[in-house]
Amino acid sequence: MNDSTPQGGTLATYVLRLYVTGTSPRAQVAIANLRRICEQDLRGQYDLEIIDVLEHPEVAEREKILATPTLIKQLPPPLRRVIGDLSDKEKVLLGLEVRPELPATDRPDHP
């Protein structure tokens, strides 16, 4: 478990865990998507652990993971889950409750 060291000001460290099945194409896509989002939107303030459920089924059991890939935001609270290959970036950010840096461009496709 990573230490939860709350950062002052606007920056917080995101503790993320990504559960995948082996080295499937879907797992590769999810890992790539997540790395890109983390660099762009979390500005490097994150701690990511990737867990292969085929190697660690007991961890999946403990965390009650059903779907793969599953991304869990452990910190900051509240706990959030995003399932899928994380190809829809907006939904990932919504799921992780990451506040957009620029409020003016918020919800561009709202009718």
Added chain:
Amino acid sequence: MTAHAIEPSVQKLPTGIASFDIIAKGGLPRHRTTLLSGTAGSGKTVFAMQFLAAGIRDADERGVFVTFEESAGDIRTNMRSFGWDLERWERDGKFAFVDASPDPHVETVESGTFDLGALLARVEHAVKRIGASRVSVDSLGAVFSQFSDQSVVRRELFRIASALKAMGVTALMTAERTDDYGPVARFGVEEFIADNVMVLRNVLEDENRRRTIEILKFRGTDHQKGEFPFTIVPDDGLVVIPLSAMQLKQKSSDIRVSSGSPELDKMCGGGFFRDSVILVSGATGTGKTLTVTQFLNGGAAVGERCLLLAFEESRDQLFRNAIGWGVDFERLERDGLLRVVCDYPEVLGLEDWLLAIQRTVAEFKPNRVALDSLSALERVGTIRAFREFVIGFTSFIKHQEITGLFTSTTASLMGGTSITEGHISTLTDSIVLLRYVEMFGEMKRGITVLKMRGSLHDKGIREFTIDKKGMHLGRPFRNVTGILAGTPVHVSPADVERIWSHFEAERGERRADSVVTDGERRRGSDRRRSS
């Protein structure tokens, strides 16, 4: 077809669920997945858990329970009432949960495609860890409600089903249906996942709940067809009541036992058969309870144990009546020869009555069982449930080589048949009718043996009286006709003589018989006129 083709390719796994294995002709198909579909509250979860519990308890076969609906904690608590200590089995490595129930505190967002690889990995892990050979999945519908992308769920369920097959386990999956007589399962795909489909029903019929189980298909192997009633009881869980399965194996005895009345024995050709079921039918007050009392006393007199199931009169009333006929029930009870179960029929459903009676019989081991009366039990359930009760009960007591005597009350005072009889007369071996006969402004009682399977019997209708020593049979009603129809008509002795002369050939042997119907009488006089 060669001889090899006849050999069964699909093996069965005895589940250990009471009587289910009979209707499934051996159990669930081994190494296959069976779908169990049912409406809410039809007993799916209990069945799914009992499949595992029976394996652990009776066959040392370990089980994994995958739950999508209730949490593992809730199920542990709920199943305790059936005597299944899941926590202990979990500690002993005989049982494992895969808890896939939704966590209400965690919000989940879907972004892009996914599969249920983690679930499959968990199931495989659990099966391997404890060496399970049985897996229950409860329920498929709840998986669909956890994810918005239904096509993914469909695809993944197929994958899980084929993975279960590859693991070599025997699996049971439950699925919801909205209607007891509608599509097999709500999402329309579940039935194609499994090789075998069973349906649990919980139907409201005439204000009575009726639970049934039906096997729709067992791919490549045989099973009994149709709905079979079942009930869910504490301690045992689900108990199926197999109807057709029991009837065929009955032995038939030619040993006679006394009815408790030497005169009635004589009418029956020497007494009732030991493992037969006798129905005594009559209007209120014709002497049914007396016949029962004599039957029990006759058994106790030769040291047989007797069980009385009384649904019409209170214990006190029964005992007082018996004293009035010279039978001391209290002494018989003290001697351990009699047990009286006295209750309102309404306290249990018919399936539960059947089980309760079976338990009492198994414990007390009686030689004779009397039930007074079936008509009282009839009001508890539907006609169908009642018929099933009688089938289950009669075949059960025949298996135990017990003599059974049931009474049934006819609605009309003078004759006719009761609804009860119409439904059960074919199930009984012997029928004794008790009837009121009105003669010259006086009510007399008549008795006749209508049917005596496998034996000759007196076909006359005889008058009988009741006094402090019980029943006394008198002469046949020679000059009365239409007693059974409830419309007695007096015939002069000369008429009787004339009618019988038309049956000259049979005369010698049937002279003692006295029943002449109205129709025969008319035909007789017509013929006389024309000659």
